[in-house]
Amino acid sequence: MNDPLASLPGYVLRRASAAALAGLNRRLTPLGLRHVDASLLLVVHARPGITQSEAGRQLDIQRANMVPIVARLEARGLLDRRRADGRSQGLYLSEEGEVVCAGVRDAVDTHERLLFEALPIKLRGHALDVLTALWQAAEAVDG
Amino acid sequence: MNDPLASLPGYVLRRASAAALAGLNRRLTPLGLRHVDASLLLVVHARPGITQSEAGRQLDIQRANMVPIVARLEARGLLDRRRADGRSQGLYLSEEGEVVCAGVRDAVDTHERLLFEALPIKLRGHALDVLTALWQAAEAVDG
DNA sequence: CGTGAATGTTATGATAGATAGCTTTTTCCG
C-alpha cells in the first residue's frame, strides 16, 4: 500500500467519522437539521427539562456554542425554554419538536443500521466495543 | 444509562474521532502545525512529486481547499512546488520539510501508540480492522 | 453575609469543508 496513513488507527478513525457524518447530514437535510441539532433534540427528548449547560456537557459542546444552537431550534419552534431557576433554563421539546425528533430517530436509526450492515459480519460484534474503548482512550490520553 | 447516544456507533465514532483529533492537534502545536498539514507532509514524504490534486484526492480534501494548505506550508518553507506539466505541479518536501516531517512522525507515532495502549488488550487486535471496515462502510453507504 | 462558582450571553477568531466559476493546459476522438 502506498498510503502511509491507512495503517494509523487515528487517521482511519477520522476518515470513518467524517464519511459517516457526511452521510448522516445528508440524511438529515430533508428535516432542515444538522447532526448537532439532531443530537440535541435526542438528548432533550431523553431528558426533558435538562439544562442548556448540562446538555452541552453531555454533548461536549461549550456553553458559548450552545447559544446559537438552542436559539436556532427555538426559533424554528422545535424547542422551548423555561426558566429553571434564576440563572439556568430547562429545555423541552415542543409538540412540533417531538414530531421532528421522531423523524430524527428514524433518520439516525436508518443511518446506523445501514452502517452496521455494511460491516463484515464477524466485525459487527466488536464495533461498538472498539469505538467506546477508543472514545475513552482518546479522552484519557489527552485528558 | 441516561445517554441515548452512547449506544449509537455513529455517534461514538464521532466523539472518539473528535477526542483523538484534539489530542493529536495538541501534540502538533509545538511544531506549529495542524493535523491537516501533518497528513499532507506525510503523504508528500511517502510520494515525493505527488500532484497537489492527487494528494487532495488521497486525503479527501477538495482542490479548492488544498490551495491555502499548500500555500501555507510553502510559505513556511516546508514544501516545494515544481511544475510537473503545464497545469499540474508536483509537491516535494524541502530540507526543513523533511526535518519537520520527522517530528510529525514522532508526534503521530506517539499519539497512535498511546491511543492503542489505552485500549483494553483484547480489543487491540480488532481496532484497526473495525475502523477500516467502518471507513469503507461509511463511504459505501453514502456513496 | 460575602466570596466563589455556575449559567447564559456577547463578541471574536481560527479551522474545516462545500460550491461555483474562471483560466490554462492536456487528452482524446472524429
Place this chain on the structure above:
DNA sequence: CGGAAAAAGCTATCTATCATAACATTCACG
C-alpha cells in the same frame, strides 16, 4: 489536425464547528 471534454490550479464566498475571553446575574456554601 482541430475542437470538445476533462483536468489542474486558483479565486471568492459561504457555512459549520470549535475555541477563548469577558461580562452580568444568580446561586451555593462556609
